[in-house]
Amino acid sequence: MINKLENLLNFNQKALGLRAARQELLSGNIANADTPGFKARDFDFSKAMQNASPQQIQNFSLATTVPRHISSTDFRSITSVPKQYRVPQQPSIDGNTVDMDTERMQFMDNAIRYDAGLTFISGQFRTLLSAIREGN
Amino acid sequence: MSLFSVFNVAGSAMAAQSQRLNVVASNLANADSATSSTGEAYRSRQVVFRTIDVSADKAKGVKVAGVVHDQSPMRVVHDPKHPMADEKGYVTLPNVNVVDEMVNMMSASRSYQNSVDMMNVTKTLLQKTLSIGQ
Numbered sequence: 001m002i003n004k005l006e007n008l009l010n011f012n013q014k015a016l017g018l019r020a021a022r023q024e025l026l027s028g029n030i031a032n033a034d035t036p037g038f039k040a041r042d043f044d045f046s047k048a049m050q051n052a053s054p055q056q057i058q059n060f061s062l063a064t065t066v067p068r069h070i071s072s073t074d075f076r077s078i079t080s081v082p083k084q085y086r087v088p089q090q091p092s093i094d095g096n097t098v099d100m101d102t103e104r105m106q107f108m109d110n111a112i113r114y115d116a117g118l119t120f121i122s123g124q125f126r127t128l129l130s131a132i133r134e135g136n
Numbered sequence: 137m138s139l140f141s142v143f144n145v146a147g148s149a150m151a152a153q154s155q156r157l158n159v160v161a162s163n164l165a166n167a168d169s170a171t172s173s174t175g176e177a178y179r180s181r182q183v184v185f186r187t188i189d190v191s192a193d194k195a196k197g198v199k200v201a202g203v204v205h206d207q208s209p210m211r212v213v214h215d216p217k218h219p220m221a222d223e224k225g226y227v228t229l230p231n232v233n234v235v236d237e238m239v240n241m242m243s244a245s246r247s248y249q250n251s252v253d254m255m256n257v258t259k260t261l262l263q264k265t266l267s268i269g270q
């Protein structure tokens with residue numbers, strides 16, 4: 001039963017993890033808007049989502065020396081997503097490729113999608129609770 | 137938890153931009169200082185930003201790597217009545233470009249506002265995350 005619960009929530013949990021990682025990456029881009037030579041980075045969300053397959057997550061595990069240690073989940077696999085440099089629309093002379101319009105747009109877009117992910121997870125919890133309470 | 141390092145990133149950017157604002161303020165305040173503690177006219181200062189890792193998962197923040205003195209030529213004005221004038225009547229004044237500094241100030245304050253906004257958005261997301269399943 002617990003296994004089924006995990007399977008149900010796994011997809012959205014992975015999506016949320018990737019959204020959070022992307023939020024962090026985009027915040028780094030915005031923070032470095034005035035740093036000479038900084039190259040803006042991002043990752044392809046759909047590819048990352050496909051790559052974060054369950055078996056890859058299982059390959060990433062912390063050593064558990066005592067049976068009571070909690071086994072690790074996919075925290076690390078999320079940050080190992082391959083990052084790509086953004087193609088600059090208006091490169092600046094100091095080598096900085098942060099385009100503030102693009103970054104702000106992506107940041108807000110990602111925030112809304114993270115929010116959507118939270119709504120989906122809450123919905124799943126409500127569904128489960130409804131089943132547990134036999135619809136009452 | 138990745139979302140928490142957004143606070144570190146935005147915080148580092150706010151610290152760096154506020155230092156840039158401080159340097160701009162110092163430049164503007166000393167735009168006409170013909171002398172200083174070293175006896176020479178004030179030289180304009182500029183901050184240099186550098187990317188740093190602010191958390192274990194390599195989140196990219198920013199910090200001020202150093203404050204450099206602007207090496208552009210000083211402003212020389214003919215004013216024989218000035219106490220700092222040399223024997224030919226020329227006074228060396230700071231190389232502060234007030235227009236550049238105003239632009240710098242606007243850019244710094246916009247970047248600072250961006251960081252504040254990032255923090256607010258992230259705070260909202262985290263609060264919503266805490267209320268999952270309620």
